[in-house]
Amino acid sequence: MITNAKDAIAAGASGFDQFVAVIGTPLMIAIACVLLYLAIVKKFEPLLLLPIAFGMLLSNLPMFANSGAIMMHTEFFTDPAYMIDGHLDMQRIFSEGGLLDLLYLGVKLGIYPPLIFLGIGVMTDFGPLIANPKSIILGAAAQLGVFLTFLGALVLGACIPAINFGVKEAASIGIIGGADGPTAIYVTKTLAPALLPAIAIAAYSYMALIPVIQPPIMKLMTTKKERCVVMEQLRPVSKTEKIIFPIVVTIVVALIVPDAVTLVGMLMLGNLAKECGVVERLTKTAENGLMNTITIFLGLTVGATAKASTFLTAETLGIIVLGLIAFCFSTAGGLLLGKIMYKLTGGKVNPLIGSAGVSAVPMAARVSQTVGQKENPANFLLMHAMGPNVAGVIGSAVAAGVFLSMFS
Template identity: 65%
Template sequence: MEVLINFWQSTGLASLTMQAVIMIVLACTFLYLAIAKGYEPYLLIPIASGMLLVNLPVTGLMEEGGLFYYLYQGTKLGIYPPLIFLCVGASTDFGPLIANPKSIFLGAAAQFGIFFTFIGAFLLNDFIPGIHFTPQEAASVAIIGGADGPTALYLTSQLAPHILGAIAIAAYSYMALVPIIQPPIMKALTTEAERQVKMDQLRPVSKREKIIFPIVVIIFTVLLLPSAAALIGMLMLGNLIKESGVVPKLTSVLTDTFMYIITILLGLTVGATAKGEVFLTAQTLSIVVLGLVAFSVGTASGVLFGKLMYRLSGGKINPLIGSAGVSAVPMAARVSQKVGQSVNPANFLLMHAMGPNVAGVIGSAVAAGLLLNFFQ
């Protein structure tokens, strides 16, 4: 009997709590969305797996000496996010942005959700008992509105690492749910006539322009905002490697093997921070809600600025591409294309939407640099 009792006490079943059960169910839900529904499987499968493993009792994976403890240092120290940006840069075509520079304003407009939510987080301090956000925490929550997981993780690792798990889960969840969250907002803010607008074909962009662009962006942005150097520098370095055309093997590694390795490590360790006793609190749940607000307001502000450009251009710009100003590349651009084609099957908005989409990547990194500059 003593042997049986000792065996029972050594199992995870004996230490299973209701909080752990809730998190295990949530992890399985994310796995379902990733596998059965295809929502960002490359992100959600590692995140959900990390969440599942760390909430199974007595594993010790996130304790000192455990596997995830050591892997997590790359997230905690802000190493993985800039490396992800390096890979993103190597797989991004800035041609649509170069061909239509006006689209940078749509990318900038979509960052309004970040600053709106930053103020909103402070208002919660006064109106909801038990919830309090420091400026550093509010900045980390607000950056979710940029819909850029690596940027959110990098900023939070520098300003408020103790809420990194909640920020990561919220940021990557909303990135994965872009096809569900964005279309209702886009349809509510535009008329059918606006959604039907067909845009003129973009001009061809020369190789020289594509090589000069990342160099100019690095110099201008880092001189103006040194705190954005890690993100902008890696993003543009990856793009320069791609556009140079002289190191195809480096481009191949960055866009394939290396990117997936970093994504697995980042996803697993992000999910492993979501332990039940830390995640299931009023403050954490408010982070999830505020993240949704930030993302929704960012989408709405991009669409509304698109409507303004529609009017100023005499109806030549489809306001739907403004929703792609959030930096969920390329999913947000695909959503613009899908919503536009739902009312006009001959409408092809994808390349036009990629302009504000990649501008949003730069915009979210710049916004993170601003917040770092103010609050670090």
């Protein structure tokens, strides 16, 4: 393994490999500091971007790399030489691993993302989706970017030898288009763990940039007349409907896409706990203490896997470009179906709510509200956009389940 400039030269490595060996560590520290700036000053997804950036900083400090008590050994989780028959060598991890190795088990074993979905479920109101069931197809249409980017990653991997993207890597990259960080991490830790740092950082960075990425696409794909449409007020949703909804969704998803039920089931459990009103202590724990703790562990350990030798690669650049494409196509897919619904309903549906079909809750819905209100100050699209928005959460989890069932 090339670990420094002397090794790189002795091994006859390429110019790029030697470049990474010479300035890789300082460059990674600089990238970590930039991400910290974006999290603290610009407030770009700070709850996860800050621990991710600090984990990256820790793992690239030379003194940290020699500290066995806290060190992150990414090779324990990605290098077959450190595994037993393709499985984690748990005895080695427990005896030789550092603090972050132990915390990273929550990522590798698929524990953290479902627990985050539990907290998201507690904070989610499915009322707008129940009141307007048609909006679920807008959430489905916004997964267009997931599958188009999956195909694009396969083509890129086939055309550029330096970029090694197979079907598992392509599926992990494509899921960025769902605009759901925990889902992207959940898929990647199973299918392409070596790409986890780049995919996690790309996913959360683009989620934070939704207010920048989406409005130009929304204005390009819709007319002023369409953006000015004022939709009818949603009907009231009863408590009984809100209690039945998570139970029915869990059963349906389990029957159709069993691999998605881990994420969707935890999402619906959290929502059911909130809506039933009889387990207030549990909902407060899931929404606050548990959610915050898991967020710290997840961000810190994912960031710690981002070392120069694995992060500063052609694959990372490809992921950043494809991730942006995924977001753009997901937004476009929702808007396109929104325009179709506008036509079919005789102008009663504002196509802008289609862009909220990505699962960045509630940011994408707020963007729909902001763009719509700029065109018509009397327009209030937030609750209408929340329907596709929460449907997108379910849609991205289902898309993840499809990829996992096909390629894991």
